[in-house]
Amino acid sequence: MNKVLKEIRTSALSALWMMILTFPIIVIKVNTINMTVNWRWINLMWVGTGTFILSWLWRYLLDRKENGSGLKKTDTKESRRFSLHKSLNDKKMRIPVLSTLAVLVLVLPLLVNFYQVSIMTSALIFVILGLGLNIVIGYGGLLHLGYAAFYAMGAYSYGLMYLYWGIPFWVALPLGAVSGAVFGLLIGFPVLRLRGDYLAIVTLAFGEIARLVLENLSGFTKGPEGIAQIPRPGFITKLSLQGATIYLFYICIALVLFTIFVMRRIEDSRIGRALEAMSEDDIAAQSMGIDLTKAKLTTFALGAIWAGMAGVLLAAKTTYINPGSFTLMESVMILVAVVLGGTGSIPGVILGAFLVTLIPEYFRALSDYRMLMFGVALVVMSIFRPQGIIPRVRKHYIVGEDQS
Amino acid sequence: MLKVDNIHTYYGNIQALKGISLEVNKGEIICLIGANGAGKSTTLMSISGIEPPRSGTVILEGIDITGMPPHKIVTMGMSQVPEGRRIFPQLTVLENLDMGAYLRTDKEEMKRDLEYVFELFPILSQRRHQIGGTLSGGEQQMLAISRALMAKPRILLLDEPSLGLAPLIVQQIFGIIVRINKEQGTTIFLVEQNANMALKIADRGYVLQNGIIVKTDTSSALMADEEVKNAYLGV
Ligand SMILES: Nc1ncnc2c1ncn2[C@@H]1O[C@H](COP(=O)(O)OP(=O)(O)OP(=O)(O)O)[C@@H](O)[C@H]1O
Numbered sequence: 001m002n003k004v005l006k007e008i009r010t011s012a013l014s015a016l017w018m019m020i021l022t023f024p025i026i027v028i029k030v031n032t033i034n035m036t037v038n039w040r041w042i043n044l045m046w047v048g049t050g051t052f053i054l055s056w057l058w059r060y061l062l063d064r065k066e067n068g069s070g071l072k073k074t075d076t077k078e079s080r081r082f083s084l085h086k087s088l089n090d091k092k093m094r095i096p097v098l099s100t101l102a103v104l105v106l107v108l109p110l111l112v113n114f115y116q117v118s119i120m121t122s123a124l125i126f127v128i129l130g131l132g133l134n135i136v137i138g139y140g141g142l143l144h145l146g147y148a149a150f151y152a153m154g155a156y157s158y159g160l161m162y163l164y165w166g167i168p169f170w171v172a173l174p175l176g177a178v179s180g181a182v183f184g185l186l187i188g189f190p191v192l193r194l195r196g197d198y199l200a201i202v203t204l205a206f207g208e209i210a211r212l213v214l215e216n217l218s219g220f221t222k223g224p225e226g227i228a229q230i231p232r233p234g235f236i237t238k239l240s241l242q243g244a245t246i247y248l249f250y251i252c253i254a255l256v257l258f259t260i261f262v263m264r265r266i267e268d269s270r271i272g273r274a275l276e277a278m279s280e281d282d283i284a285a286q287s288m289g290i291d292l293t294k295a296k297l298t299t300f301a302l303g304a305i306w307a308g309m310a311g312v313l314l315a316a317k318t319t320y321i322n323p324g325s326f327t328l329m330e331s332v333m334i335l336v337a338v339v340l341g342g343t344g345s346i347p348g349v350i351l352g353a354f355l356v357t358l359i360p361e362y363f364r365a366l367s368d369y370r371m372l373m374f375g376v377a378l379v380v381m382s383i384f385r386p387q388g389i390i391p392r393v394r395k396h397y398i399v400g401e402d403q404s
Numbered sequence: 405m406l407k408v409d410n411i412h413t414y415y416g417n418i419q420a421l422k423g424i425s426l427e428v429n430k431g432e433i434i435c436l437i438g439a440n441g442a443g444k445s446t447t448l449m450s451i452s453g454i455e456p457p458r459s460g461t462v463i464l465e466g467i468d469i470t471g472m473p474p475h476k477i478v479t480m481g482m483s484q485v486p487e488g489r490r491i492f493p494q495l496t497v498l499e500n501l502d503m504g505a506y507l508r509t510d511k512e513e514m515k516r517d518l519e520y521v522f523e524l525f526p527i528l529s530q531r532r533h534q535i536g537g538t539l540s541g542g543e544q545q546m547l548a549i550s551r552a553l554m555a556k557p558r559i560l561l562l563d564e565p566s567l568g569l570a571p572l573i574v575q576q577i578f579g580i581i582v583r584i585n586k587e588q589g590t591t592i593f594l595v596e597q598n599a600n601m602a603l604k605i606a607d608r609g610y611v612l613q614n615g616i617i618v619k620t621d622t623s624s625a626l627m628a629d630e631e632v633k634n635a636y637l638g639v
Pocket residue numbers: 415418420438439440441442443444445446447487597
């Protein structure tokens with residue numbers, strides 16, 4: 001009984017606090033034409049009850065999480081594991097599941113309309129971005145908040161190379177990756193000695209600087225008006241809008257598969273181990289003979305390669321780019337995809353990228369509130385499931401005598 | 405083997421080492437003792453290149469290694485056990501050991517060294533698949549030493565291996581350090597606050613105070629020294 005009273009009091013206090021806090025915007029509405037004030041008291045009631053219920057629910061969930069008995073934890077975790085992921089890990093299920101997925105993906109453009117294909121393509125570009133950023137954050141443990149600058153680098157290398165030299169998509173794609181990598185190294189050098197929050201702040205600044213440069217170098221980059229009429233990739237001949245969109249969709253699928261393949265190779269490689277050691281403890285990593293300078297630069301360059309490619313894809317998809325597409329908001333969205341999905345986890349990041357792009361697309365009504373939504377989602381996640389929706393499953397490599 | 409000549413190391417504007425000189429001969433166990441904040445860890449990190457000195461030289465087997473990056477110094481046969489162990493918490497015991505051998509390619513030799521460290525610390529062999537972060541403090545220290553040994557160093561630097569451990573474990577670990585020195589011929593440079601234990605196993609010792617070496621002698625002479633007794637041995 002006492003506990004319930006206490007709960008009521010806490011919730012009531014939260015509700016009251018919320019009512020006071022939101023009073024000016026929720027209740028008062030000034031009509032500037034009639035010079036009258038409209039008092040919407042009813043709204044206050046909604047805020048009050050809403051907060052009261054939410055606050056109660058919140059503490060109930062927290063309570064359940066903390067008191068979740070230790071024994072049950074392991075098996076609930078197992079059963080709660082994302083089912084697709086689980087079936088992929090199961091050897092017998094692997095081939096049927098993968099082939100169904102493959103067939104679905106291949107026939108998707110035939111089943112749905114062209115608009116859906118276009119949305120899917122955007123999501124796939126985001127998957128590549130997410131996986132790229134995952135190298136920096138998940139493997140290297142370096143918090144990078146200016147990732148959109150690398151993305152812009154790729155998009156602008158295609159845009160500019162087309163504008164000045166008429167370079168086609170297929171040439172621009174590898175060149176975009178290279179220019180991304182070069183830019184990654186350029187940003188990597190000055191931040192070599194930084195880590196943690198300092199690194200985050202400096203990379204954030206670099207991201208903004210890159211955008212401002214693009215905006216103000218108007219002679220060369222066409223400034224804020226951007227570059228238009230960048231061609232979509234053609235297949236032998238120029239394709240129709242519809243055909244080009246579907247073709248780009250398949251290109252994105254292929255690149256996503258290629259990215260996943262490379263990510264898995266990185267995880268198993270010597271570089272991957274060096275990055276892992278660096279992210280766990282950089283002083284110890286140095287004493288093991290790991291070249292931190294090289295490891296950090298590699299991280300940035302490897303991460304930037306994918307952003308560069310994604311940038312070329314974006315330019316080819318939208319045929320129009322301007323600096324406004326590469327703001328801090330974009331960096332944050334990619335970061336949200338990684339953190340929400342599961343830092344370091346390939347399936348997690350893929351899921352995260354889809355969520356972040358598809359939810360605002362399919363729930364148009366919500367898209368104005370998407371920052372708010374993702375903010376709430378991150379807070380909730382960091383309390384209830386800090387490793388992300390599909391947490392990373394560390395593969396333990398086997399050494400020494402057990403080596404096969 | 406190792407010759408440190410008049411090194412000065414700074415953290416920003418704060419001078420931590422004010423002209424340290426010391427020498428370690430091949431096959432010796434040398435200890436560096438001093439109070440908290442004397443600059444013991446800084447000395448070690450200056451030698452291993454993590455906090456390079458602003459002036460002075462560090463010579464390892466006749467080669468000037470001052471200012472060399474730490475990963476290069478590791479390839480020259482120097483390996484360190486940093487203060488506070490610093491094992492990789494998410495990696496298993498085996499993976500931690502494997503990281504120690506990061507620069508090596510001689511698979512057969514590595515296997516033998518792995519067996520050797522498991523012989524030194526049988527508990528690690530039992531715990532080989534356990535995640536490093538879940539080991540006890542003593543086990544973590546054993547792992548840190550083993551990890552450094554996996555680099556097959558000719559000289560091993562240890563920073564306070566006794567930190568936070570029960571006397572019995574400290575005794576065991578110091579016993580192993582002597583064993584490594586005898587069996588492998590590894591030269592040992594030991595930094596310790598636990599002067600009593602350190603001087604017992606060391607051949608010679610240096611006493612560090614506020615970034616300056618104030619005394620050096622054989623261990624037995626230092627243990628008999630009145631000042632050292634009063635300040636560091638607590639008798
Ligand atoms: N990263 C750092 N930045 C600034 N000052 C530092 C840093 N590390 C050490 N110092 C300072 O340098 C001096 C020597 O520190 P050091 O860690 O070498 O001492 P120590 O002898 O190892 O002490 P302890 O026995 O407590 O480990 C101290 O005054 C310390 O405050």
